[in-house]
Amino acid sequence: MSAAAAVPSDNILELENVQTFYGSIEALKGISIEVKHGEVVTLIGANGAGKSTTLRSINGLNHPRRGRIRFQGRDITHASPHDIVERGIAQSPEGRRLFPRMTVLENLIMGTFQRKDRNNKKAVNEDLDRVYSLFPRLSERKQQKAGTLSGGEQQMVAIGRALMAHPKLLLLDEPSMGLAPIFVDRIFEIIREINSQGTPILLVEQNALMALDVASRGYVLETGRVALADDAKKLKENEDVKKTYLGVAD
Amino acid sequence: MATEASRQPVSWFRGFYAAGVVPWVGRGLVVLLFVWLGVNLSKTPGDFGILLVEGVTLGLVYGLVALGYSLVYGILELINFAHGDVFMLGSWMSLYIGVQKLGLDASSSGFKVVWGLALTLVCAMAFCGLLNASIERVAYRPLRNAPRLAPLITAIGMSFILQDVGLKQLGSAPVSLPNILPTGTVFTIGGNKYGWDHLIVGLSALPVLALLVWLVQRTRQGRGMRATAQDQEAAAMMGINVNGTIWFTFMIAGALAGVAGLLYALYSTNIAYDQGFTLGLIAFTSAVLGGIGNLPGAVLGAILIGLIQQFNEGLSWHAPGSDWTQSIVFAILILILVFRPEGLLGERTPEGG
Known part of the structure; x- marks a missing residue:
């Protein structure tokens, strides 16, 4: 709580060059991400790209070794998980x-x-x-x-x-994983509905197409780094993203 | 699949198992047990009756200790082997405060006995609670992410350390306590007396059990404990202070051992530095019999073990006798672990708990 007074900013959440380790393995190699008030941001990427580790760095279950995480302008890099929940970050974890x-x-x-x-x-x-x-x-x-x-x-x-x-910020980790298609559609409708009521959402998804549809911005993670960061619409048009994550044939 | 496979008995045994022989052997043993009890009941109904009542009384005291094993196992999947010795030090603390400091004895007035024992109870609970929670902090928490064997070894180490503390304080010979509780007769069954002291001990355990149920089922701390027991990370994501909750659980388990330590000292009027080992084994077996991690199961298992012990030591027709009590308790433990590891009330969970 010793952090300086909150700096007014558009961002509710900021990750600055975050490096997180699992034992001696560097799972995040310096990631910078922002979530603005009221928006849906999605993290997409392959298995092991660091999507879940990013969420675990934010919610305090895996503290970063270097870098900073700020929530509402306050440093939460080394806060305990229950403290972070109390500040207003709630999560729907992977695997429910x-x-x-x-x-x-x-x-x-x-x-x-x-x-x-x-x-x-x-x-x-x-x-x-x-x-x-x-x-x-x-x-x-x-x-x-x-x-x-x-x-x-x-x-x-x-x-x-x-x-x-x-929550003041909602983290959703793979909400569509393992669900029947009819449920997947419903879950994404719900995500829209929750966001339209004002809650910003950081969404981690393997279903990149659906995720980019619902998000305003997206980050593509590759082996612990941000490979691409752009508006969701532009990412959907990006040739590399199309090929690798949207399964669009040449 | 791995756990499924490891449960299968091996080699020649598998043939019997597949043929359904083993369940029938088990049922046969239970039938024999009831025949033995029935014959004893018809031969000496008075003895049988008093042993039944004494068995339940003793079982309630065992239950308080068994709950400590079950609470901790439920939340950490760790057998706190030092728990029996925390209970032993609860008895020592009761002796130290009640007898040595407050001077309670058979001639104390009723008023002095009541407030004296109340004060002793508070001291024993606080002491054992803090002791158990400190053990968690020192010996288990640093090993939270270590292989499962590591905290098991520190648990055994803590058990030895506490036993040595008990040896230093109590000496190697059993120590007698005066009859603080009234020893008059409540009722007699076939000439056998049931004393007020035993009735008071048995009844005292009940409100403690009720309080524990209330704590676990109805309070915020209890919800935190149940959530932490089911999924630690998910509990943390709910805003539960997981380390604090585990610490609190050890505190409660220790306080229960403190109550049991006092009640046992009053019940047997005889305490010894190694009672934690013997009674710890009995209580641990009770917890496994009822289904480890299952709280009502721990009490049920403890009452059953209390009955088995009393019947074994008191019945006259073909009872093995007190020399065999430990062997019987161990045999029950082994049979349960082999044939019904989930215990009487436990569920077979997918995680194998």
Whole structure:
């Protein structure tokens, strides 16, 4: 908290030359990324390019060895994960990571764990209603154990749980992975809807086409570096991106 | 697939297993056990009755210790081998505060006994809670990302260290305590007396168990514990202070061992530096029998083990006797681990827990 007073800026999140290691392996070799207020930014790239590591550097699970991460102008490079959540960054992790032996409702309530108004029943219920209106299916499954849900339903709970935290910034890690096409479309609609209500989103996706459709800007990661950074529309037109990530034949 | 394969018995054994022989052997053993109990019941119903009541009483005390193993295993998948010795030091602390400092004995007035024991209880709980949490901080947390064997070895090391502390404080011979609780008779079954001291010990365990259920199921800390037990990283992403929650869990487990240490000292009026090893084994077996990590299971397992011990040591028709108690407890542990590793109430989870 000793950081200097917050500098007014368009950026809610800034990564500056971040280098993160797994043991002795340098997974991020100096990455600089920005997320502005209200926008959807996507990180695309192959397996092992460093997309998830970038998110783990932001959420405090893998602290960078060098570089800086600023959230709302304050340095969070070495903050602990629970502190970072408290500052307003919530995440729907890769592989959903629900609490399998808790019910859907209990999982959603876990999202409110660090909120100051977590004991305000009315506020919590309003947020639950908001999640249920985004995912009507979840209100039918409230009392079901999360471990017994289908993949698509689990993804809904994971996103809903992150929303219950009232995030100022939402991190979504591979939300479409392993889902049936009909669910994939629905998830991307939801991402648009959440963003239109004002929450900025940093989206990590293997489904680059869908991700670039929903995002305003994108970063292409390759082996721990930013290979390309541009408007999402321009990235979609880029020949290299087309060939490598969008599966467009020559 | 790997865990599935490792569960399969090997070689010649597989033939029996496949033919369904093993479950029938198991069922046969259970039938024999009930026949043995039935014959004893008809021969000496009075003895059987009192042993039943005493077994439940003792089982409740074991349950408090077993819960400590289960709580810690549930959250870290670590067997805290030092736990039995934390319990032993709880008994020592009860002796030190209750008898040596406050001077409680058989002639103390009822009023003095009540506040004296209340104060002793608070001291034993605080001491054991802090001790257990410090062990976590010193011996387990630095090894959080080390191979699973490493914290197991430090756990055994901590157990020896605590035992030596107990040896220094208590000496090598068992130490007797005065009868602080009233020893009058509550009721008799077939001429066998059940004393007030045992009833008070048994009943004291109940509110502690209720408090624990409330803590785990209803409070914010409890939700943090359950979330951390199910997925540490996901818990951190919810804003839960994972290290703090683990520390708190050790604190609670230690406090339970402190309660058990006092109750056991009052129950047996005899404590020894190595009681943590013997009773730790019994409590650990209880936790495994009930399904390690499962809290109601730990209490159920402890009551069953308490009954088995009492029946074994007290029944007259073909009972192996107290010399065999440890062997029987170990045999149960081995049988459970081989044939039903998830215990009586545990679930077979995909992760193999």
